[in-house]
Amino acid sequence: MVMMLMKTTAIANSNIALVKYWGKRNSDLILPYNSSVSMTLNNLNTKTTVEFNKTLSEYEVTINRKVVKGEELARVANHLELLQKSSPHKIFAKVMSESNFPKKAGLASSASGFAALTLTGTKALGQDFTVKDLSILARRGSGSASRSILGGFVEWTKGSMSDGSDSYALQIEKEAHWPELSMIVTIISSEEKKVSSRAGMSQTVKNSPFYSAWLDTIESDVEKMKQAISEKDFIQLGKIAELNAIKMHATMQTTTPPIIYWEAGSLSIMKEVLKLREEGIECYFTMDAGPQVKILCQQKDIETIKSRVTEINLVKDIIICHPGKEARLTEDHLF
Amino acid sequence: MVMMLMKTTAIANSNIALVKYWGKRNSDLILPYNSSVSMTLNNLNTKTTVEFNKTLSEYEVTINRKVVKGEELARVANHLELLQKSSPHKIFAKVMSESNFPKKAGLASSASGFAALTLTGTKALGQDFTVKDLSILARRGSGSASRSILGGFVEWTKGSMSDGSDSYALQIEKEAHWPELSMIVTIISSEEKKVSSRAGMSQTVKNSPFYSAWLDTIESDVEKMKQAISEKDFIQLGKIAELNAIKMHATMQTTTPPIIYWEAGSLSIMKEVLKLREEGIECYFTMDAGPQVKILCQQKDIETIKSRVTEINLVKDIIICHPGKEARLTEDHLF
Numbered sequence: 001m002v003m004m005l006m007k008t009t010a011i012a013n014s015n016i017a018l019v020k021y022w023g024k025r026n027s028d029l030i031l032p033y034n035s036s037v038s039m040t041l042n043n044l045n046t047k048t049t050v051e052f053n054k055t056l057s058e059y060e061v062t063i064n065r066k067v068v069k070g071e072e073l074a075r076v077a078n079h080l081e082l083l084q085k086s087s088p089h090k091i092f093a094k095v096m097s098e099s100n101f102p103k104k105a106g107l108a109s110s111a112s113g114f115a116a117l118t119l120t121g122t123k124a125l126g127q128d129f130t131v132k133d134l135s136i137l138a139r140r141g142s143g144s145a146s147r148s149i150l151g152g153f154v155e156w157t158k159g160s161m162s163d164g165s166d167s168y169a170l171q172i173e174k175e176a177h178w179p180e181l182s183m184i185v186t187i188i189s190s191e192e193k194k195v196s197s198r199a200g201m202s203q204t205v206k207n208s209p210f211y212s213a214w215l216d217t218i219e220s221d222v223e224k225m226k227q228a229i230s231e232k233d234f235i236q237l238g239k240i241a242e243l244n245a246i247k248m249h250a251t252m253q254t255t256t257p258p259i260i261y262w263e264a265g266s267l268s269i270m271k272e273v274l275k276l277r278e279e280g281i282e283c284y285f286t287m288d289a290g291p292q293v294k295i296l297c298q299q300k301d302i303e304t305i306k307s308r309v310t311e312i313n314l315v316k317d318i319i320i321c322h323p324g325k326e327a328r329l330t331e332d333h334l335f
Numbered sequence: 336m337v338m339m340l341m342k343t344t345a346i347a348n349s350n351i352a353l354v355k356y357w358g359k360r361n362s363d364l365i366l367p368y369n370s371s372v373s374m375t376l377n378n379l380n381t382k383t384t385v386e387f388n389k390t391l392s393e394y395e396v397t398i399n400r401k402v403v404k405g406e407e408l409a410r411v412a413n414h415l416e417l418l419q420k421s422s423p424h425k426i427f428a429k430v431m432s433e434s435n436f437p438k439k440a441g442l443a444s445s446a447s448g449f450a451a452l453t454l455t456g457t458k459a460l461g462q463d464f465t466v467k468d469l470s471i472l473a474r475r476g477s478g479s480a481s482r483s484i485l486g487g488f489v490e491w492t493k494g495s496m497s498d499g500s501d502s503y504a505l506q507i508e509k510e511a512h513w514p515e516l517s518m519i520v521t522i523i524s525s526e527e528k529k530v531s532s533r534a535g536m537s538q539t540v541k542n543s544p545f546y547s548a549w550l551d552t553i554e555s556d557v558e559k560m561k562q563a564i565s566e567k568d569f570i571q572l573g574k575i576a577e578l579n580a581i582k583m584h585a586t587m588q589t590t591t592p593p594i595i596y597w598e599a600g601s602l603s604i605m606k607e608v609l610k611l612r613e614e615g616i617e618c619y620f621t622m623d624a625g626p627q628v629k630i631l632c633q634q635k636d637i638e639t640i641k642s643r644v645t646e647i648n649l650v651k652d653i654i655i656c657h658p659g660k661e662a663r664l665t666e667d668h669l670f
Binding site: 209210212213214216217239242243246247249250251253254256257258260262263264265266267268270271274277314 | 544545547548549551552574577578581582584585586588589591592593595597598599600601602603605606609612649
């Protein structure tokens, strides 16, 4: 096989899990214990350029204008080798990646990062995969990346096969189905988190007394969430998402030692959301493995909520998101 | 029977549950779903004077120099009528009660309050009950009050009888067993909480998806805690107490709507405790149904921890406690 090598660039959006993924049944293949549901986010994205080059003697990876080494480099390199699995001769590559938001801070930078890397990497190798296979490949880099391959509203089915061939993301609805659904991302801290999602999940599965109780609730959350999305039932979507997020955090907080991603500022916003709701403004919070609080709301309430949240002095930045599109190629290369 | 009526005064200390009580299997008799373990606290107490008086036409209750009415009055009046259950003619009483700490803020004011009221009330009626029967009576006013009848380290056994006759507190060890065990109470807010413990418990039992998982862990926590107390094993005591508290909060946070007693300041202190531990200073947090964080530590570390916690600007006050004694009578009346 003659491989056509070229420089390619892809953009992938981050996604917010409305029903969370937390815990792997197989950590080599990144197979989850539970299915999850997400919304791809239009305003949080990662752009990645890859060039395989036979003259290189190692992988050269730059993320957010910083050359990466060690574990972070190894993770990218491993993924690029996975993409070349069928090739007899491994080729090194130059990779440059930029996100428009803080990484490793609970904003799913690994989701958009590995989705973009998978799409651009396979393309640079001259391969043309189906969306399903891209999702499976992206999953191997980071579980939630499997969802960022698709746009709109997405389900990542946990699957049951031991080789992971039935664990991938499928679109529930396109982004045009519900464009007015909004998410206000409040940035509390852009510091990289102390406990990675990967380590946090593993510890939670291992010793949280609530882990099975958490899993017992998920299939029902997934079904109800898919229905809420199809029916554009905002209150139902918000209620399930909020409770699901609290359950995930409660499960990891009860590990030993406790994993507490919430910060003082997170709690202030969570309580403000509960207060806004008491006042009749429909909004719900969700959080991933980090301190940032994401407020789900309707287009009409964005300004009111934004101004209330801005008053909390622990909030550093605010980003408004709507349903976004799938991972895609672009000619606008980073180098 | 001729009743000897007199003015009597009792002092009872608050207590901190090291293995928490959360949820009633019978809310009339206040029978808990699980056993609990506590330490009676020497520096948080309530003093209550009662005088039954045939000339009164209603109960006159003053708490912390404020005449109480409505629900709060009804709860005291109901308790005084319970104490007169065997008497054919009900007599009204004048009650004055003072706590040296904020009430209804998660510092177990109802524990010390109803323990003091039970002891002084029965005495004022000329009755002489055993500690066991006082504990059963106090339980009817507020579950955790059953524990404040005794000093030192206490277990409240859930019991199994439907009449509640085997659900009462027993001393595990006297206060002199471990006088150097310390608790730093950090006051974040002295506001009365929005959701009472009573309402919070009921909602949690009704709809938290983690409630049975919580209950499944308790008997083991109780056994390990009793052992840690007997062996004066501080690390074991701290670990179980901290995880038990997080589990209780996690369980109530996952109700709908979520009950979140944590405040921004609570979280700051919880994280400071985790940080202190990483630095090698042994300390653990616990919290009741309120925002205050209580830090369990050893006598030798009090000053270090206190100075670190004082730096957090959300901390309003600090109270140091050690194991305290049982509810007792005093001649020093409030009126």
